[in-house]
Structure formats: structure tokens, C-alpha cells
């Protein structure tokens with residue numbers, strides 16, 4: 227028998243009341259953890275976008291939604307594929323590479339996947355018109371992107387760049403995002419039936435941490451045929467050079483394709499950064515709220531608990547527990563409460579983030595173990611702060627004042 | 633002399649009206665005494681006992697137990713002193729409801745150093761002494777009133793006190809159980825040489841002591 231055990235036994239005794247005391251702090255922590263898990267991946271994605279894609283331009287049909295760069299082409303309205311030729315023939319300075327895409331959500335077996343039709347580079351560049359325009363053999367210039375070394379050290383490699391410059395792709399071949407490969411249990415060389423036609427895996431792409439991990443890439447022609455959307459595309463990605471963009475490439479493109487939406491990744495990323503900033507602000511506000519509401523509700527719970535245990539505290543004082551020991555016991559209990567609140571909050575928040583992340587941010591969210599520590603710290607500190615006053619008052623109550631008989 | 637009080641007074645404030653619960657109480661207790669304190673209800677018996685242990689602050693006067701100044705001592709010193717030298721036995725047993733018999737007995741040892749096993753063995757030996765070894769893992773609610781009081785007595789003994797303060801220890805027990813408890817206290821007084829101060833309003837119980845103090849309206853008769 228020692229103090230710790232005593233605290234624990236008492237704690238177990240009243241565990242049914244805990245919920246009310248811990249509700250506020252647990253929910254508060256959950257919200258913070260949830261927001262944080264989502265915004266971390268979102269921030270990472272933004273960093274990846276900026277690093278890897280530099281000055282990418284996205285041409286979308288007028289009616290499309292551009293909240294999320296990677297998801298912008300999914301289920302977007304379509305526009306004629308002929309737009310690609312228009313861009314090429316207008317001979318604009320600074321257009322390094324073009325990638326028309328057609329994207330739809332489909333089902334493969336029981337899995338939801340995003341099917342994207344792409345035009346491999348060898349076919350684009352072999353078009354006579356393209357050769358004239360001087361695009362032939364122009365390797366993608368990532369010169370305006372920040373250093374490749376940074377990307378590599380971040381482990382991103384140039385997977386997203388590769389996606390834009392898929393050199394060749396047979397009509398019955400397809401590329402597979404890493405998540406969907408795992409879901410469908412497919413590896414290089416495996417085959418699968420998509421919309422009634424059999425395809426062979428050309429390559430499983432490396433994990434990117436974006437929606438691309440859920441995509442299946444097939445040849446654009448094949449996609450148009452299988453989806454029955456001939457000669458239409460949902461987006462055209464343009465690798466442009468930064469300098470050219472600042473020189474007005476965007477407005478020149480708008481002149482060429484007046485009935486489209488043309489945006490740069492920079493603009494989209496900027497909105498994403500805005501959103502992240504807002505999320506962080508919301509987290510901060512929540513932090514302040516839980517410090518108050520959580521602290522007060524724990525303090526209130528502790529005070530009720532102490533009052534209920536007046537008699538017990540009297541007994542402990544009687545057998546020789548001093549006030550300091552009583553304080554310690556109360557704070558130890560607050561500590562345990564803090565641990566429980568922090569852990570449950572972390573679990574709930576992480577679960578919510580993992581579950582809602584793909585919906586809210588279009589990104590797969592992973593649990594962030596380091597947030598456990600932060601959750602615990604916040605929760606413990608709030609719980610201790612909230613319990614200081616009750617503990618102090620508990621030391622001051624005179625158990626024998628109104629109770630001659632203990 | 634093990635305990636000495638001098639002009640001990642305790643005044644309660646009841647809705648701004650002062651109530652004199654103890655009025656210049658002075659008496660001595662010698663080592664090995666079994667003192668019984670009698671008096672009508674409201675005569676100040678409990679107030680006296682709690683004041684002696686420093687659980688309520690005396691209004692004036694002196695209390696010395698083994699030369700320890702109870703009235704002046706700090707909370708920390710007083711608590712240590714209580715733990716080491718005073719055992720309590722209360723009418724309502726004062727057991728912690730969520731602790732088993734043996735845990736209750738070990739409770740005063742919770743704040744003292746020592747090995748777990750040693751503490752356990754000591755508590756077990758005391759449960760044996762009060763004949764409750766086979767109930768060691770029962771909660772108070774699973775024990776009869778007499779058994780609960782015996783657990784409380786075992787707890788009072790666990791720190792080998794010099795003094796036991798008992799407030800109507802048989803007040804909640806029927807006569808035959810009362811006799812058991814009183815005999816147990818008598819045995820402890822005789823064999824362990826522990827001084828006992830026992831408050832009772834039963835004249836029969838008062839006969840177990842070797843000295844009687846009678847309180848009337850907070851004064852010694």
C-alpha cells in the first residue's frame with residue numbers, strides 16, 4: 227500500500243463519473259489532433275506541390291472546381307481534346323510540356339478508384355504539329371522548381387514529374403497508384419479488368435501522399451473509349467517555365483482558350499496555404515477554449531469529488547496524512563485524468579482525421595504519433611491547472627468542523 | 633506522564649453565537665492508563681478527543697503528549713506525530729469503503745518508508761490478532777459491524793502507537809459484540825502497554841478502564 231495505489235484505487239472507484247469531467251478536454255484535444263493530422267498532410271502536400279511542380283499550369287473547363295489541384299480533374303466537366311492542338315499551334319513561348327487527361331471515378335471490383343487517361347509523351351511529341359512547334363525532345367525543365375536535391379532528401383523523388391512525362395504506355399497497359407495497388411493486391415506485371423477490358427500493370431508508382439496514390443492511369447484514347455467520352459478531356463496540364471508565366475503566359479493562354487479556366491498550381495497552393503493557416507488558427511482558438519472549458523470542467527469535477535470525499539479526507543488526516551499529502555493525492559488524480567483525457571482525445575482526433583481527411587482535404591491522412599506527446603502535455607497541464615484550486619480548497623476544508631464523528 | 637492538558641478550552645461559533653464545548657479542562661494521563669471519559673451527549677467528549685489529536689484547533693490552553701506540543705505544532709509535524717504515536721478507533725469505524733480489510737490496516741503505512749512485503753506482513757499479523765485473517769480481502773461493506781470495528785482497531789495498532797483514542801467504539805455495536813471489543817482493547821492495554829483514552833456513554837463500558845473522567849457541559853466533574 228502506497229499513495230499511488232491509494233489514488234488508483236480511489237480512481238477506479240469513481241470511474242463512472244469520469245466521463246463528465248473529461249468530456250470537454252477529450253473533445254478539445256480530439257479536435258486539435260484531428261485538425262492537425264489533416265493540416266500536416268495538407269502542408270506536406272503543399273510543399274511537395276511547390277517543390278516538384280514549380281510553375282505548373284492547369285487548363286480546366288470553365289465550370290470546374292479548383293479547390294484542390296490534384297482532385298481538380300476528378301469528375302470535372304470536359305472540354306474538346308482539340309484544345310491541346312490549339313495551344314501547340316499558337317506556339318507560345320515557355321510551354322515545355324503538355325498533358326491532356328480524362329478522369330472519372332469508377333469501380334474496379336468492389337474498390338472505388340480514380341481512372342485517369344493520359345497521353346504518353348512519345349505520342350504527343352510524335353505529332354507532326356508538335357514537332358514543328360519545337361516541343362520535340364524537350365525534356366521537362368524543372369528548372370523553375372526549387373532544387374531537386376530538396377525533393378529527393380524529402381523522399382518525394384520526382385514521382386509527380388514522372389507522371390507528367392510518362393514516355394510510353396500501351397493500349398492495354400496501365401500505371402497504378404501505390405494505395406490502390408495495395409488495395410487491389412496488384413504488383414508490377416499483374417492484370418486487372420477495368421470497365422470490362424483487361425489491362426496489364428506496367429508499373430506501380432511510388433507513394434506520393436496525394437490523391438494520385440488512388441489513381442489508375444491508362445492511355446487517354448482507351449479512357450475516352452471505355453468511358454464513352456470520345457475526343458474530350460477533363461484537364462490539360464502544362465509544364466510552363468516560371469519566367470514565361472511571369473511574362474504573361476497565363477493571359478496569352480486565356481486568349482487562346484477563352485472558354486476555359488486556367489490556373490497555376492501556385493494559385494491553388496495559395497488557397498491551400500490559406501486554408502491551412504485558417505485551420506491552425508482554429509486549432510489555436512480551440513486550444514484556448516479547452517484550456518478554459520476543459521480546465522473548469524475538470525476543476526468542477528474534482529471539487530465535486532473532493533466534497534463527496536470530505537469524510538474520507540477526514541479519515542486520512544486522522545491517521546496521519548498531512549495536507550501536503552492530500553494535495554499530492556488530488557494532483558496525482560488530476561495527472562491520471564490528464565493522461566486519460568489526452569490519450570482518448572488523441573485516439574478520437576486521429577480516427578476523425580484519418581476518416582475525414584480524404585473527404586475534407588482530398589488527402590490520405592496518417593496518424594501522427596508525435597501528437598500523442600503534445601496531447602498528453604496539454605491535457606495534463608490543463609487538468610493540473612484546473613485542479614490546483616480544488617486541491618488548495620481541499621487542504622483548507624476542516625473535515626472535523628461540521629462532523630464530530632468521522 | 634504521557635498526556636497533560638492545561639486549561640483546555642474550545643469554543644465553537646454557531647451562527648455567530650459562541651458555544652463553549654470545552655471549559656478549562658485540565659487532566660493528566662499516565663503511561664499504561666486506560667482512561668474512560670463519560671458524560672451526557674453534547675458534554676464535549678468528542679471535542680476533547682479530537683482536540684487532543686490536534687484534529688480541531690483548541691481555542692486556548694495547552695496539550696502535551698509525550699512532551700509534544702499539540703497546540704503549537706505545524707500541520708506537517710502534527711500529522712507525523714499522529715501517524716507515529718496515536719491510533720484512532722471511532723464509533724462509525726472510519727474505514728475507507730473502497731479498500732479491503734488489509735488495505736485499510738496498511739493505510740497509515742502508506743506514507744511511511746518500508747518494503748511492501750513488510751507492511752503487508754505487519755497488517756496481516758494485526759488482522760490475526762483481531763481474529764480476521766480470513767477476511768483480509770473483504771471490503772468494509774462485506775463485514776459485520778463488529779468485524780469492521782476490529783479492522784479499525786488493527787489499523788489503530790499498525791504504527792505501534794503510544795496512545796489510542798477511542799470515541800464510543802462500541803456505540804454502534806450490540807452488547808455481546810461490545811464486550812468483545814472492550815475485552816480486545818483491555819488486552820491491548822495490558823499486553824501491548826498502550827495507553828488508551830476511551831469515550832463512552834455506557835456505564836458498563838466505563839468499568840473497563842482504571843480511571844474515569846466525567847465531563848459535564850465541557851467541564852470535568
Ligand SMILES: Nc1ncnc2c1ncn2[C@@H]1O[C@H](COP(=O)(O)OP(=O)(O)O)[C@@H](O)[C@H]1O
Pocket residue numbers: 626627628629630644645646651652653671672673674675676677678679680
Ligand atoms: N461544528 C460545531 N459547531 C458548533 N457547535 C458544535 C460543533 N460541534 C459540536 N458542537 C457543540 O459542542 C458541544 C460538544 O459536542 P461534542 O463534543 O460532540 O459532544 P459529545 O461528543 O459529548 O456528544 C455540543 O453542544 C455541540 O452542539
Ligand SMILES: [Mg+2]
Pocket residue numbers: 630677678679
Ligand atoms: Mg460524541
